Amino acid sequence: MLRRLAIILCVTATVIAKAQDVPSNSIINQIVEEMAEDGTLTEDSEDEAAELENLAENRLDLNKATLDDLRHILTLTERQAQYIISYRNRYGEFRSESELLTLPGFRNDDVEKLLAFAFVDKSDNKDNRKKYFGINALGRIQRTFPKAKGYKAKNDSTAAAFLGSPNKYYLRILANYGNEWQGGFVAESDAGEPVFSHGISITDFVSGHVAYTPRNKFIKKIIAGHFSARYGQGLGLWNGFSADVSAIQSSIMRNGTGITPNMSASETDYLRGVAASMGTEKIRFDVFASHTDGDASTFIDEDTVLYATSISVTRYHRTKNELQKRNNMQQMLFGAYAMYTKQNLTIGAGSNYWHSSLAMSSKGETYKKFYPSGKDVTTIHADYKYRHSIFSLYGEIAWQSSDAWAAMQAADFDLQGVQFTIGIRKFGRRYYDIMQNPFSRASHPGGESGLYMALAASPFKNTEILANVNIFSNSWLLYQKPAPTSGYKARFKITHSIDRRNSIALVVRHDDGEDADMDDKTEIARTKRSSFKESWTTQLTPKLRLKTSAEEILYHRGSFRSKGFWISEEAKFEFNSHATVTAKLTHFDTDDYYSRAYTTQPDVLYAMTMPMLFGHGIAATAMTKLTINRHIAIWLWGSFMNYLDRDKISSGNTELNSSHKTEAKIQMRFKL
Amino acid sequence: MKKIVFTGLFLVSLYADAQDIIVQSGESMGIAGMLTVSQVDGISSIDPSAIAEIEGLAAVEVSHARPFGMSELRQTSAKVAGQTKFANVLVAFARCGDEDSHYTEIGGGLSRKFGIWSMGLEYHALIHTMSDNRRYSSSFSRFGFRLRPRKEWLLSVAIHSIEQREISYGFTSREIEAIAMAGIKWRPNQLCSVMLEAEKRWNDDAIGKVAVAIYPIEGLDVSAGFSSNGSSFSAGAGYIWQGIALHVGIMRHEKLGVSSGVTLSYNLNKSK
Numbered sequence: 001m002l003r004r005l006a007i008i009l010c011v012t013a014t015v016i017a018k019a020q021d022v023p024s025n026s027i028i029n030q031i032v033e034e035m036a037e038d039g040t041l042t043e044d045s046e047d048e049a050a051e052l053e054n055l056a057e058n059r060l061d062l063n064k065a066t067l068d069d070l071r072h073i074l075t076l077t078e079r080q081a082q083y084i085i086s087y088r089n090r091y092g093e094f095r096s097e098s099e100l101l102t103l104p105g106f107r108n109d110d111v112e113k114l115l116a117f118a119f120v121d122k123s124d125n126k127d128n129r130k131k132y133f134g135i136n137a138l139g140r141i142q143r144t145f146p147k148a149k150g151y152k153a154k155n156d157s158t159a160a161a162f163l164g165s166p167n168k169y170y171l172r173i174l175a176n177y178g179n180e181w182q183g184g185f186v187a188e189s190d191a192g193e194p195v196f197s198h199g200i201s202i203t204d205f206v207s208g209h210v211a212y213t214p215r216n217k218f219i220k221k222i223i224a225g226h227f228s229a230r231y232g233q234g235l236g237l238w239n240g241f242s243a244d245v246s247a248i249q250s251s252i253m254r255n256g257t258g259i260t261p262n263m264s265a266s267e268t269d270y271l272r273g274v275a276a277s278m279g280t281e282k283i284r285f286d287v288f289a290s291h292t293d294g295d296a297s298t299f300i301d302e303d304t305v306l307y308a309t310s311i312s313v314t315r316y317h318r319t320k321n322e323l324q325k326r327n328n329m330q331q332m333l334f335g336a337y338a339m340y341t342k343q344n345l346t347i348g349a350g351s352n353y354w355h356s357s358l359a360m361s362s363k364g365e366t367y368k369k370f371y372p373s374g375k376d377v378t379t380i381h382a383d384y385k386y387r388h389s390i391f392s393l394y395g396e397i398a399w400q401s402s403d404a405w406a407a408m409q410a411a412d413f414d415l416q417g418v419q420f421t422i423g424i425r426k427f428g429r430r431y432y433d434i435m436q437n438p439f440s441r442a443s444h445p446g447g448e449s450g451l452y453m454a455l456a457a458s459p460f461k462n463t464e465i466l467a468n469v470n471i472f473s474n475s476w477l478l479y480q481k482p483a484p485t486s487g488y489k490a491r492f493k494i495t496h497s498i499d500r501r502n503s504i505a506l507v508v509r510h511d512d513g514e515d516a517d518m519d520d521k522t523e524i525a526r527t528k529r530s531s532f533k534e535s536w537t538t539q540l541t542p543k544l545r546l547k548t549s550a551e552e553i554l555y556h557r558g559s560f561r562s563k564g565f566w567i568s569e570e571a572k573f574e575f576n577s578h579a580t581v582t583a584k585l586t587h588f589d590t591d592d593y594y595s596r597a598y599t600t601q602p603d604v605l606y607a608m609t610m611p612m613l614f615g616h617g618i619a620a621t622a623m624t625k626l627t628i629n630r631h632i633a634i635w636l637w638g639s640f641m642n643y644l645d646r647d648k649i650s651s652g653n654t655e656l657n658s659s660h661k662t663e664a665k666i667q668m669r670f671k672l
Numbered sequence: 673m674k675k676i677v678f679t680g681l682f683l684v685s686l687y688a689d690a691q692d693i694i695v696q697s698g699e700s701m702g703i704a705g706m707l708t709v710s711q712v713d714g715i716s717s718i719d720p721s722a723i724a725e726i727e728g729l730a731a732v733e734v735s736h737a738r739p740f741g742m743s744e745l746r747q748t749s750a751k752v753a754g755q756t757k758f759a760n761v762l763v764a765f766a767r768c769g770d771e772d773s774h775y776t777e778i779g780g781g782l783s784r785k786f787g788i789w790s791m792g793l794e795y796h797a798l799i800h801t802m803s804d805n806r807r808y809s810s811s812f813s814r815f816g817f818r819l820r821p822r823k824e825w826l827l828s829v830a831i832h833s834i835e836q837r838e839i840s841y842g843f844t845s846r847e848i849e850a851i852a853m854a855g856i857k858w859r860p861n862q863l864c865s866v867m868l869e870a871e872k873r874w875n876d877d878a879i880g881k882v883a884v885a886i887y888p889i890e891g892l893d894v895s896a897g898f899s900s901n902g903s904s905f906s907a908g909a910g911y912i913w914q915g916i917a918l919h920v921g922i923m924r925h926e927k928l929g930v931s932s933g934v935t936l937s938y939n940l941n942k943s944k
Contacts, residue, residue, distance in 0.1 A: 390863070390888075413886060415864040420884050422896055451905050453898060455866060455884060459858055467882065469898045471905055473926065486926045488903040490880075512903065 031075055031113060036600045036608060037507070038493070039247035049608065050174075050263060055117040062100075062118045063093040071255040075113040078253045079412060079419075080106065082387055094120040104414055107458065133177050135672040140170040140604065142637075142665035143191070150192060150318065150653030161653045162192035162318045169195065169203060172263060182211045184225075188265045192318030192653075199326075204317050207270065209261045220277040220284065226262040227275050229288055230254070231337050235398035235406045236381025237352050238437040239269050245441045245470040248491045248507065250456040251412045251421050252439050253385070253394050256348075258286055258337070267315040268294065271333060279339075286337045286350075293327035296358055307361035319653070330357040333435060349382040354434055367477040370429040370446055372402045377434055390414055404430035404446070406438060419456040421468075425449065429476050441489070447476035462497040480516055483524045487513025501540070507533040518560045525558030531597070545572045555594045564590025566597050566613055583622040588613040604635040604667045617643040631672060637665040694718060694832065694851065695749045695766055697735040698935035702908015702921025703883035704897030706869045708816070708828035708855035711885040711893045711910065712917065715753045715762070716935060719816035719830040719853075720792030723753045723760045724783035730754030730940060737933035740925065744770050747933075759784040762794065772803040781814070791817045798848070800839055810839040812848045826857040836874065850874040863887055867897075895921070902926050915939045 032049055051072055060069055062084060070081035083103045088094065097120050100111045143166050150162040168191045176182045189195050189203035196202065209225030228239040233254045239262070243249055259275040271290035279285050295315050296308035308329055317326050335352025354377045362371040383396035395409035410423030425439060429447040433440075440448055454468035473486035492508040509531045517525040533551040540546055546569070553564040566588035574580045582602040590596055596614035601621045603609055613619065623637040642660040643649060649656040696705055697716045703709075708719045715723050715731050732752045739745040749766040759782040766777040779796030794814040801807050816830035830853045838845040855869035869881040883897025883906070891913055897906040908921030919935045 413864075415886065416861040418860055418864050418866065420864065420886070453884075453896060455882075457858075457860070457866065459860070469882070471898070471903050471926075486903065488898075488900070490898075490900075512900070 232383030485514035564595030698933035701933035724790035733937035
């Protein structure tokens, strides 16, 4: 008994010491990078990255945190969060961090990451309420060199296509008063978009919110302004990012966080209006109303009725044509959601009504035949989660007024260190994700059915494996696919910590499906894409970390073959608590676009990018973070891409008349 | 033969059409068609070294399968295995096909354990009978070895039709395709086991298989698996009581449809 306790304490000390040695910011960067490489976080996940940073600075008290609080820690799975609550309910409060290692499914790595965002409070009278007024303001300017074609006048009589400057601006301000009041403001202008001109009063995208979280027992939250709504498993209503079938993950259980303030710079994935959440510990009730704008491509039929054929996702407003479509479509959303929780069971049900000022049209290409038409869509949905000691069941069904339906059902098994997930899904052909974001393969899931299986285990000491396979089929056509298609995606990841300084990882991705034949677009051909990525990370000294990575890509489509390769070296050096420098050099060589690769690169906070590499070239990135004092931090970032196989980059208005491209960013943050 | 005790079931393995003369039991069907490893250590594996792990009394198995739901491809097989002083012995009988065309296979093998590893060899006679009662025969062998470095780990390798003989039909002949298989099974605890297998046929692409079996209560196993051959998903279940085991499995090929199989076995040693 004593020996076991001693071992636990030693391990705990190691875990805690390791957590304390690495500053929270480094852990956030590391987590964000890992999640980006796994596909469980993307470039539009600013809210999630901000959430992590906020949590690192205002760590949760594990003895007071609710299940909802724990769901904001992205490194925790739903099951891990439930284990923490169950343990507390059963055995009382945590007395030390070492108890976390005794929870099922918690490895050293999991505890280390958790302790960056939470703590075990040993004090009897600690009041976790923030006692200060805080401001977190961040501003960024970035630019690409040389100037793209769109910034140059074609001749003396024809002005440049882009109406704005090549600078991209971003401003984000978050203010809070205690734990109850929060306000946020975001202003963003993409490169080429006009600022304070051409009908744009400030920047192209502006968002703001005020959120009130009272200590009232009945009213939980009120938000006015930009917000997100996420419920169930995404079949009924879900704004924002969620991992799809390409991600390397095990459980696909979603943590529907309900209504939350939205500070993302995504110009499409948000709601704007008012939302409120109320209820008791067991019953919660949300209501929301939203009015947003969109850019729609339109056409006029023979009866001179204006229809929307598609809704823009990028919402660029750089040219006169793009500006003409700006906000030409208004969308309204009203809805409600109720949830009941009792012990291990959670049941939810909701409904929302979506209305567009422009009628949607399903005319056009055959694959759009079952897209919704009209101006209104009503969605009714119901979901549940049930947790047992060794398994969790969860699922959702949804029905849309266009006579469409969707269903998914999944189970997670926790088998003494081995996690296994199995899930099935089926979407009717008419099901359309206007305000939904279910777990699916295709960008529009209508007609898709699929089976998902995943396994996570630690078969050897310091080794973890994660594997998943997703089998899918579509009963209807998809974009650029002339027939119903089927296939599967498989992911495999193994990581091994050689010692405290060195770790290696291998990631294998294999996609097997069907696409239009390269030579005859009316025929279907088997398509296979495989990639093998290896990486080795070493903490050479306490201040210097090196990461070497390489990936091989193979692509087949019918008789067409393509391959690619890249190798990179990344170094991160922490001079002291005030200065950190990160640099990465990548050499890539792919036959063409089909064997392209995506890599992560060191980037400033809230601006993660995953550049696509295809062709032959070299990419270099360097970033310096200067922490002036506890209030001010400055980032200087530069990236240089040199293509060895071309003398022009991109095409159209974004074409650069050069074989190389340079990007620069300056970002400053002020915190109070 | 100092110690040969036969008990229980007959395992009848039917061989499918010439394209695939590997028999799939109900157990195998439930774990993505794995041939070298299985949910419950027994004799359903086609790895000749598998029977080396039988200790004491012997086991008998009978199985029936319907690949892709087609009666023309139905398989029935029987296996009997027992322990002798020198080695464990297997006798197998199988039939695959229907009255218009079917294969009959009779074979036997020996397997012996050497500490943590086992080795086995089988030899089978194959007869192809046509509707007009014409018969064409050939034979093939199988070799297998397995390693059990620790109780929870099993590595199994088998090679089918090493010599790649042919069945001659006079004016033409058909090759008995060589197949190499390698499987790994990891059983970390009493609740689950994870299995992986790679299969490479001489004239075809490699196939990867993965499966998980869960044992929620004693005697019961539930399995699910995936095979890259036809993006196939499989599911199965089995129950063992007093040495009698019943396993059923289904596997769905994305284009060819659903295959099903059932296996009934009896292991006298486990009944005690």
